[in-house]
Amino acid sequence: GKVTAEKIYEKFGGDTLDVIKNDINKLYQINMSKARVDKIVASFNAVYGLRKAIGYFKKFSLPLKKIRTIYEKYKETAILTMQTNPFEISSSGCISFVEANSVAMDLGVELNSGSRQKQALIYIIETYFRPRGHLFHSLEAVVDLTWRFLNKNIPENKQIDKSSIFACLAELDNKDVKIYGKYVYLIKDLFAEQKTAELLVNFVSYQGNLFNLDKTESFREIADAEKKFGIKLNEDQKAAVAVSMNSNVSIITGGP
DSSP: HHHHHHHHHHGGGHHHHHHHHHHHGGGGGGGGOOOHHHHHHHHHHHEEEEEEEEHHGGGTTTOOOHHHHHHHHOOOGGHHHHOHHHHHHTTTTTSSSHHHHHHHHHHTOSSSOOHHHHHHHHIIIIIIIGGGSSSSHHHHHHHHHHHHHHHTOOGGOOOOOHHHHHHHHHHBTTTEEETTEEEEEEHHHHHHHHHHHHHHHHHHHOOOOOOOOOHHHHHHHHHHHHHHHHHHHHHHHHHHHHHHOSSSSOOOOSOO
């Protein structure tokens, strides 16, 4: 409160923050209860710690929201954790792998850690291989690209061996990835693929709610819908709608 703050500052002036941080017993000189002192100290420590974290982390160009998230997660160990193992912070989801890797390069921390290699493997699968339309990836290709990514701009005598990356990928098996022979899935992609297949089988085998319209009936229904909604389909679009009307599942490919 304002009144309490004024009393504290009136007593200690420019030494106020130092008193709260290093000599809290002096606060009892202005007739405060222990509960009030404890509350003031706790509030001060929270704000002081966050300000200190902001001052440190801002040099890595991290947005304030992420800095707050890091501090809320790690509290007084936030700075030390970033200094010694930024990949611990990225593994918790507070920052991305790319951000952690950039910090590690700037600080010169250990770059051969298993944590860095494992996160790099997942990052490479998610950002390079998945956008190309596949969920099932070659082990050799994933390891090779991860190896090149991790060793970029690294002196040759400090580079990571491919054997180490293969070993890290094996450690991820049945956790974040699933390995089948010479191929690998992300676990979440494997689940999505299996669930999709299961749903498609259920849809295809379902016996109810089919229109079973012949071609003439189907196109008559489509014409009525065109008139009702004020749209006009071309012949290929009409054929696609007719198939979808009379099928439990239809897959339409090509341009929209």
